[in-house]
Amino acid sequence: MHLRMNASKANPAAYQAMQKLDGTAKELIADNVIYELVKIRASQINGCAFCVDMHTTDLRAMGESERRLNLIVVWRESPQFTEKERAALALTEAVTLVSEGGVPQSVYDEARKHFDESEFVALLLAINAINGWNRIAIATGMFPDCFAK
Template identity: 70%
Template sequence: MQLRMNYMTANQAAFQAMLKLEDSVKKLGLDPVLYELIKIRSSQINGCAYCVDMHTADLRKMGESERRINLIAVWREAPQFTAKERAALALAEAVVRIADAGVPQDVYDEARRHFSEGEYIAIVMAVNAIGSWNRIAISTGMFPGCFDKETAQA
């Protein structure tokens, strides 16, 4: 694998805009663990190995169990996730796959049982932000470890 370009230096204005978006979403009040779950599941669906690797590492640093991290991709079949997390993950999946069926009414209703209007929009914005990061990473050829010195020299 080879990195196509370093997006951070290729267009500083674009990089700064993404950092501002990320900073704005962080300030919307989502629980940090929930935010990481959303980032990981969205990145799994979008096929971004770099982001899955980064955010699973972030979740580990937050003290999350390996079991829950390993089960994010199959959260529907895993009892380790709360009803609130399930509602957020279902909404995140629907937003990532928006072209397939929009956000079905049952997904919306379950999300609203657990989240205020503001929190609902915060989840949508979290999906939008990680989706943008995923598209940058995939289109520029990023992969886990691509910025590590030892990986770059291999």
């Protein structure tokens, strides 16, 4: 594996724009665990090893159990997640895979049971941000520890 380019150095303004989008989403989502779950699940779907590694490390540092970290990929088959977390994960999957079936009404309705309009939009912002980061990381060849010296 090799890093194709360092996007932050190749175009600092573009990288800062992504950071601002992501930072805004993080500020607007009150639950840091849900924020990280969204990041991890979208990154798993998109196959972004760099982002999966980063966000599982972040969630682990927040005190998350290894058991829950291991079960994110199969959250539907695990009772380890709250109804609110499950709603966020379902929305993450639907938005990440939007071309395959849109966002079903049932997914929207379940998310709205747990998130008001403002929180719902913040969640969409976070999902969109991580999908953008995944695409930048994959296109530029980022992988875990690619920036380690």
